[in-house]
Amino acid sequence: MMRVELSRSTDRTAASSATGSSRNDGRAVIASAFELLDHVGALEPVRLLDLANASGIPRETVRRLLQQLIVVGAVSRDGTRYRLGASLLGLGARVSPERRLRVAARRPLAELAAATGAAVQLSATIGGEAVFLDVVDARIPLEFTAVPGAQVPPGTATARAYRELARPAPIVDAGEVLADLSCVAVAIPLGNDVTAAVSALVAERRPPLGLLAATRATGARITNLIRSAETPVGPQKLTQ
Structure with missing residues (x-):
């Protein structure tokens, strides 16, 4: 009996190994689909190109996933813009401005951190208080680490950026708060x-x-991504 059970177990293991690759591929497709739905819900109505830029998923893969999601009613298409479908309208209704901001900023923040080695933070005013929404760690760990959900410390360049919105140049803290650390902050008024x-x-x-320069350019890029997702497309622009 033990030999029979061992044989059956071995057969199951071999079958599992043979199908492991396809299962992993299936999980990757599902993960990409859910990530894409997250971006559609946060940026709708959104163009295919903007979805590819925001998600980092290749454009042709995005196109194929969108076609499949349209078939099952998870996504709807209006010209060259995509929205959550009827089956997911409740999910779309729960998307907050902060979530939309985080989705739009995710890739620009990562690229700023990769290009400069700096610790990069995204913050926003919530309930009248400036709090951190997202953080990308520095290439080399720093003495100060921001935590998503924590209030922006007063006196820092980031806190000053909220008070000096009319100032076009980046706000700079050259070792004023922590002697061996400097910070550059750029405000993004979103209306x-x-x-x-x-x-x-x-x-x-x-x-x-x-x-x-890089921080200022990143702020402008995030602003443009959000505005392009919100701007209606006229008939003359309905091309890809």
Whole structure:
């Protein structure tokens, strides 16, 4: 009896190994589909190109997944824009402005951190308080680490960015709060009393000029991504 059970167990293991690759592929497709739905819900109505940029998924893969999601009613298409389908409208209704901001900013933040080695933070005003929404760690760990959900410390460049919205240049903290750390912050006014900020922190007494330019460009990029997702497309633009 023991030999029979061992044989059956071995057969099951072999079958599992043979199908393991296809199962992993299936999980990857499902994960990509759910990630895509997250982006559609946060940025709708959104173009295919913007979905590919926000998710990092190749454009042709995005196109194929959208076609499959349309078939099952999870996504609907209007011209070149995509929305959550009827079966997921409840999910779309629960998307907050903060979630929309985080989705739009995810890739620009990661690329700013990768290009500069800095710790990069995204914050926004919630209930009248500036709090961190997302954080990308520095290439080399720093003394200060922001935590999503925590209030932005007063006196920092990030906190000052919210008070000095009319100032076009980045706000700089050159070792004023922590002696061996410097910070660059750029405010992002989003309208409807919502303001966000991108900040970059490095272990230097003064931030490099390149960090100022890169942080400012990242703020502008996030603003453009959000605005492009919200701007209606006229008949003359209904092309891909």
